[in-house]
Amino acid sequence: MSNDKSVLDVVIRIGERLGVPLLILAALLFMAREAGMALYSGGVQPLVKAHTEFLERTTETLQGIEKTQEQQADTMQEIVVGQREITTIIKADQGRN
Secondary structure (H helix, E strand, O other): OHHHHHHHHHHHHHHHOOOOOHHHHHHHHHHHHHHHHHHHHHHHHHHHHHHHHHHHHHHHHHHHHHHHHHHHHHHHHHHHHHHHHHHHHHHHHHHOO
8 A cells, every 4th residue: 555655646746846737648658558568469469470370381382382383394394205205206107108
């Protein structure tokens, strides 16, 4: 109880020395700070965390897609080589006829 009274005494002395409008402004600034902190911890932090997790998952997915595309490119290259061999064989057979 004495701690509450000493805080109240300090507030009253500040109000007497600096004026009530400044004391009201200080109280409003304190409340705005508390509201900002509550908004940050309750809204901004979870949003940033969720966004970071989303970006990490997206990065992992894109890395998987990259590997798949590399495999597809290798397969396509093998198909091209095979088609060229087939074309060469067909042309050779047509030249014999």
